[in-house]
Amino acid sequence: MADLNTDVRHIKGIGEQRAKALGKLGITTLRDLISWFPRRYDDRTQAKKISELVPGEAACVAAMIASEPKMSHIRKGMDLVKVRAVDDTGVLDVTFFNQTWLKNSLRQGETYIFYGKAEGNLLRRTMASPIVEPEGRREFTGRIVPIYPLTAGVSQLILSRSIRQGLDDCAAILPDVLPDSVRQAHHLCRIEYAYENIHFPESAKALDLARRRLAFEELFLFTIGLKRLRSRRETVHVPPCHDVDMESFYGALPFTLTDAQRRCVEEALADMRSGVPMNRLCQGDVGSGKTMVAAACVYFCVKNGRQAALMAPTEILAKQHYAGLAPLLEGLGIRCDLLTGSTPAKTKRSIAEQLAAGEIDFAIGTHALITEGIAYRDLGLVVTDEQHRFGVAQRAALAAKGEHPHTLVMSATPIPRTLALILYGDLEVSVIDQLPPGRQPVETYAVPGSYHQRVYNFIRKLAAEGRQAYIVCPMVSENDELPDERKAVTEYAKKLQNEVFPDLKVAFVHGKMKAREKDAVMTAFAAHETDILVSTTVIEVGVDVPNAAVMVIENAERFGLSQLHQLRGRVGRGKHQSYCILISDNQNEETKQRLKVMAKTTDGFKIAEEDLRLRGPGDFFGQRQHGLPGLKLADIGCDAQLLKEAQQAAEDLLARDPELTSCPAAAERLRELFTQAADTLN
Template identity: 50%
Template sequence: MPTTLFSDIEYLKGVGKARGEKYRKLGVTSPYELIYHIPRDYLDFRTHVPVAGAVLNEYNVLKLTVFRKMPPQRIKGGLVICKAAASDGTDDILIVVYNNVYGFQALREGETYYMYGKVSGNFLRKEISSPVYIKADEQVLIQPKYHLTQGLSVNMIRANMQQALEIMRREPFETLSPDILRKYDLAPLMWSLENIHFPESELAAETARRRLAFDELLKLQIGMSIMKSRSRRSTAYKMDPSVDTDEFTKGLPFELTDDQKKAVDEIVSDLCSSVPMNRLLQGDVGSGKTAVAAAACYFASKNGVQSALMAPTEILAVQHFKTLSGFLEPFGVRVSLLTGSMTAKKKASVREGIEAGEIDVVVGTHAIIQKDVEYRSLGLVITDEQHRFGVAQRAALAEKGDYPHKLVMSATPIPRTLALIIYGDLDISAITQLPKGRKPVKTYAVTGKLRSRAFGFVRERLDEGRQAYVVCPMIEESESELFAVKTYAENAAKGDLKGYTTALLHGKMRAAEKDKTMQLFRDGEIQVLICTTVVEVGVDVPNAAVMVIENAERFGLSQLHQLRGRVGRGGFESSCILITDNTTDDCVKRMKIMSSTSDGFKISEEDLKMRGPGDFFGNAQHGLPPLKIADIACNMELMNRAQVCAKELLEDDPLLEKPQNRALKMDVMRLFSKDIIG
């Protein structure tokens, strides 16, 4: 049976079982997925230099003829060194290949190659180390560089890629109609896939990338639109607009900002619709999203409907429970907590209250979506930091009611461009103002030479009765050049923070241990919390007025901003000190941005420009397909065109059932899980 695009990758000529396992590590399970393993960069073999003109200790392209191969040498530790002498017709050079006998064997005496590698040595004797090479008679001189894994070389992937493209030439398909290709000035799919891997020129590579980026954005938009239309079924919880929220908002101990009032109005309007609300409430750290969520819960309860708020961690769930109880219980709204660490007896009691309708608002972790939790009338579902939950978890909570209204809260200020992609199935409310009286956190970036002065400043704040965070990026001594948090905490307690009560908090601790430490810090019994990014989201200690972040270069701008948001939550002037010895232009620029603005939306725009969408959330899973080709920061015009195209396609063919759209529908289904796009 011939190999097809969707056969197992190991059946592709030249792959086999062992190499197939290596490909699976890269997420490549079929020739089709291999074709979409897009080059991260290219090697241009057209720009070769003579051996005499090679820049020492830099990467160069040389055109060399191999004239003598020496026998491989085995050295300690099982390493094999292979050497060959070569010439460019004027000067000789030594080719040195480490631990790759297979690659070395492919070199032939008398053959001429283009070689790319690091050239070292001196005026008299030069060598090129482990070069990437192609034969000099190769037609395509711009060659792809791929993300690799151990046991897979660039040359192996290139050879396998040629095989996969050959299969596609035998069974070609096109996902877009000729009309769309003409309208949006796009290259054909087959040509684009050939030229993204083996481009005829820089222009060909760019044209191919544009087509494939458009495809990716289009498929994402279509998938999101289908998700959105599915959520537009009628809800059983259309609420009464005559119920007034004024009693609640006027009874709060502070006045809502204009942004908060607008968000409450938008949410109330959605809750009174027969279509389920699907809204994202975006707001910077400390902008007062919980007060808006409380108003929504109040409105729901006055309509006789239950609400549920799901938080990603127990610490955050407990905090939301305390805040919502304080806001809502004076108005007779019954709030209860449900988390995994509660006793079986307490959980059973809460579950009974939920089922009987005696609890109006349930706050908890994923414990609130377990099968044994039955709601009497769940009409409003709120998730906090939604990108930390998988699609399945969010769906499980929504299924607890009869198409309930959904509100998503996020303290990660996401640029609107990225929000449209990640939360494309949601309407967006943004809170950009901070509550009255909130002072911006003063931020300073310093090198390690000023560490002792920085801690002198920390001690002054502690002596005034304030508390502090010290954030480190690691929890294990896995990289010798970085502080290991445990060792760092021990040293700090004996040195810079001697005489003050310190405690360690990191992600590997048990939940109960974390909660206990956090509670002691909240109660003021711990003066300095030395921690990892476990404090990034939501922890609220108003007395904490100073934060030190070690190795600040290890964090993205948005993460630094999230961390900084843990201080400045009380009435005290607060500070954040970023310590880094990294003086690269990129790092200096990031530290300047952090020191000059406290606007989370501005910071996130810069973060997106500097790091790209792939890294925007670190390792968090926002539950949507990753973008492999499109760069949202640079592809705004393309994204807008893809949105228009998706809209036109779905208006004409809502289920993509027309013959010309079937290949596109299959691609959308492959990109999204089949339970989301059916």
């Protein structure tokens, strides 16, 4: 009998090739397979009559094939199979593209269910390449059908059949991590029923019961795991930092910190004086001054006789931090140095020696700071920039270079506090909720695609004034296949350079480029060697270019509000008025509402709250690697009551049984879920 860690290759009907394709989705074990939950569902329970079909709407129709299917060869690589189907209300002409086997499998006189979008008029209805199956089979019609996230080489059919096989293989061995008492008290279904109906729901009610049960389990385990992470952390004691006169630091700044910055500094310094390692997230909008909060903590740490390190996700950001912080701190007697992947070997050796000897007080760098040959004499503070670009493991690797150093994480993604406490449950949260005086808000406009020429003219006008522009293309394909971002960005950049802006310099950057190539393009843009940068969202967290004054976002409907806000934060960093132009032809009401919010406010926290309300946390960050298990089904924005119930149930259980000896399945699942976290859970 299989267990949940069985490699998918060994599941009947999957084999090597299919396992390889599933591996691209991160599905390698039986547990991964049955936990690959649908992203939405199509209700195909009701079949319509042909006369009831609405053009442009997807629907099921039961119809009998009235004529022999006819095949025609249009051109190389294009074969059509045409068939006429009828019911007692009308005629449906169906065309299939490149599905030649249907010519022999569709039989005249038999009834089939067709699922697709109808076109045509009242007299003649048509359907192009619908899903088709014999009446009564109910594999793809006649039921609620799950729609899964896919990758190249994996179709809905392959995934659905693989999951069916996986569920059949493990039906008898699914461990129920919820104690019976919890399950009954909260009216939750059994685990077998939940997995069966999340993938193959018998009805809308069964699907709802399954989702509620699995979401509750996620929140329940998450609560227990976070409580353990916190209690673990609080048992570690370190020598408390002594008081330092911070006025020398504040007096050296060319500006006055905002009240919010001062509050965040005080919260962090109180942690460092407490005798327990600080573990704090400092979150604030782009330009709110998180780096100065970090600088104050570095000053405080070094004046306590210890070293500090700041790790940035890219070389260009590390250099930017160094250029901004080193002159300030060196003026206060703090010895700084920069360490990145491109630091010459000889310099690297010298820096390593100085760090080990305590001759450098503050190291700024990339992952190079956590490489094997780097040791610190006494690392007291670790600062990481942009939490969602680092896993907990990387944060932990830098922290492991010292004896329980204090940790400060800076994030420019404003997160509603409720969500921050869930996602960063092992961190205290500080919020910088005001911008420094004098910053001009970025003027934001949502316009249709017909405005392209006007937008290009506007870019040209700003370029004549010496400004620069970003143009962002989204990388989402319509057909569940992985898009080729390289092609989309390079082709658009080429078109702009050749046809629209032949007299300006257009560059491009995308995620498939090597880090060094990306950095070179960004550095050239920062140095104003190029005028327009065409990009995917890789610039969402990027270099500071004060001269960039316009951000154009194509197909803006494809982004979440928080991501749009992050992108908008790339401009408005200098003294010039800046603009963000959101281009979208999408008529969906929710999309219009989202873009209206962007045009109305530049407050990142308001935007984050709205994003959470509209989209839920599943899409809130895109792919994140915080080392804590992600929530696949629970939606904190919509499941607030369920979260309360799960938290209460977890607290009650821990009060009775802190070691979870009465529910070994829950203890085992927690161990598996939190293996990526910095602390292991016993």
